Amino acid sequence: MADSEAIEAETQEYTKWLVARIRSFHSDPLHSAAYLGNLAQFLQRPRHNSARNARSPASRDHKTNRATKEGNPPFIYEYAIPNTGTEPQLTKFNEIATYKETISDKAHNLNFNEIVFLAGRPSAEWLCAIGVRYKLDHRFFHQHLNFLPTGKRDWFTAPTLPSRSRNVLRLCIPSILFIGEHRYVNLDGLKKSRSDCDRQLRQRFRRFQEDTSTVPGQSIVRRMNIHSGDNYVIEQELSACLHKRGDKWTVLVWTDSGEEKDFDFIPGANTLKAAVDRLDFCPIFFEKDLSEKPATPPLAGTGSQTARVNQPLSSLPGNYGYTIDWRRAATDPLSTLQELFTFHAASEVQYLNMLEQFITEQITHAESMSGEPEIGSILHFDYAKSILVRHDAHIQSILCFLQSDLQDWGKAAPQTQSPDGDLLSTLQTDLGYLSTRIHNIIELCEAGRSTIMSNTSIEENKRSNEQAALVADLTKATTRLTFIFLPISFVTSVFGMNFRQFGQGALSIWLWVAITLPLLVFCIVLVERGGYIKKLLGKVLNSLGENFDRFVCW
Template structure:
């Protein structure tokens, strides 16, 4: 456990919480609720059965070094807590091996203060029970976040807005690069790899990154989607934001996906995932003397992601610390801004690929492949548009009661002694108004960003639809031309067969060897006979045209006679 700021003295530490619950009590409560069947309970808990099995699993890898999967580093900061206090921000890290006991001793948020609690990667049952019991976390948060399988699908997720009013879900999209020499061809469409899900009895490595969706776009790029779940919890006069991040250990430490060595050669690729570019005005002129350049001998991590730094010391660097302490939404500003930056890069990538691939194909088979590709990417963009709309709704609902907001200062009591100039009602009211204005300005900026991303996604989807319609029209025209050519060929064959029909009839007739025909007939007799038969056949075939021509000739003759 590492502190950026020395902890408080033992005498000043918060007193023991009389309402503290043991981790086993949290698991038992979830287990009891999961046993409430539909036959006896209106508010059944059968959907939590796999979660209850997970929480009661004793074969976890929380602290035993021998339990670590091969290839995993010995330590991983599974939990990072930012204490937002009047004295400043204190960051405490808890590793996956020995951090449980230290976490039990960590104080709760003080009065009128906040905590940002980042849970990074897949937690063990011990960590979930400890966090749930310590902060009285609604199990619905873990049920929505953990990739658990259910023996009997209840289809309760995604949950109703009323059931998830205290849970915000964000999606971070990371762009990955594939080695061209080892990439499999993906002509004609992208493929999706479903996320690896666990049963309650089969656990993954502690801190392993969770990947919700993998999309392979072409020979050069793929993308992964990871979730961030946020829940605001009030503890007395303080508050905390529990932030569950899918990104934990590097993706080469654990489950295999599209980033596997079969698609990449790490020795050739310096970085698999593109960095998320977060922009701040004049950021290059700030913090230039802090020696941010890493040492040359630093270990290269080609599978690292920018999301792994979201919970570190640089979080909230450009935010106003006093406002972060009293306003939960403002304290989470960097999380929303990070998601917006990642989404912007993802949509820009899809738009660039659309512009480079449009009208590159000409044959029908190539157009069919492009059509399949466009349909799938259109589905991806629509999913992202829904996610953006959900995030916009979350920002617009920032005045809901579960969001901790700055409280308006109370009027002074007449019997209280007069306060100093820095504690007077005018000063407190001005500070409150400043905090509200700062929060609203940050929220307005986020809304503009996400509204712009939503418009970009909708415009890209419209481009996909227009191109799909264009390809469909081209295919229909090509099929029509092909059908016309086939009809012309059939017409020629039919006419040729009709021409040979009367000739075949006369030839067969004279070949019957009737006694009446005689044995010594000349060839000209067959020719003289075939000509009238052929003319008669032509009249029968084109009788409608002949009648039409005769009537037209008759009308012209009558007009000339007049």
């Protein structure tokens, strides 16, 4: 009981220290932590009475120890890594009272290295308990919850400098979500769907800080990409940092994805009219080298073949380590993240495959389209390109982390070891491949855009030429009629009807004929051979000009 009270006192002190640093802004604006104001507000939320939910820790005589209670999704997954190189022991926590009682035991995982997952939405009690347990810098929470506003306004403090980030690794995980096959949505519908989803995400981010009723462990969605009416792509993030505990260490991984049985956390666009019971996640495939003949992992359950696939990222914390060499991971903290890197690369490459297929189909459609192309289709390529550029920047940040931010990770390993060179080389090769693929697909977007613009220009030129030819024919016909009737009208207006044959005047009508016919012939020649006459006159004038110049010089 005394240990539980000590944990509660440390938890309150953990928050008070941050609040004191924030309040120092007016007296010491350079060195305060005022940008963590909203995080401090979040950590000071009213706490539930955890004592009534307290329960004794479950026994640890099994490989997987579920310290959970039915109903709430787990928020913490602890893997204690034995020094023997055997698979680690997993402990799950979904009740804060149970977790506080467990960590009050000072011997809890003291002699083991750890990898600990935090899954989904937090609560103030969870974050304070974890912060006290590992003496965490508040900036780790701030960097993962960077969608929250900072302080009283947005002070643009995330991401921060590598020297201040405590070597925090950030990974963006795209998840493809199927809606249904061959669901055509026009460009206006897609733009409306994207706007609807962005608005819903913004509303959820605003409610995140005030909402105290949400159960911890539910998923967070950062962004949503909509390329067609057949599927969504949601983007979530995970943050990893290394915490040293004397000669031991803990790798903390916080993932946006919780363990949920429904898809209510996914914003739905009214334009797509996607029924929740039709949504299905695209699996993420990665495994050990099949030539190693690994032991078959336990199946989660047979079930119906028509059952929809749940989100792969939500399954990762509870099924972690199947492809990891735990003998190496027991002493090298970077090796414990190998499966995270593999999962990230596998999800990224599947998204790139989807984008490449979609863009190729759009290019093929633009090339084979008869008639005038849809200029609005350029928006497909511009939208995909903006996402690809953002993902390439993310890949480059991970490469920078691997190249320059691994000093603390290497120091946590024994002096006889360093971060696995083969693992680093493999990770850099995979990330370099992803970056190359991204640039290739960006070039495809540019090619598709150029194809549509070229086809549009060709069609525009063709239409302009047809209109110009029509105008030229009309002008020529009008000119002919004008040159035929204008001389006649002119002669008639001059002479009037004052001819002897009509009983008026002294002139003969043959005089009218003698003047009109030559004038008519002259006009016809001028219309039909005007270009030639103009050229001939030009030569004559040039010749006269040269003779005049020679005369003047003489």
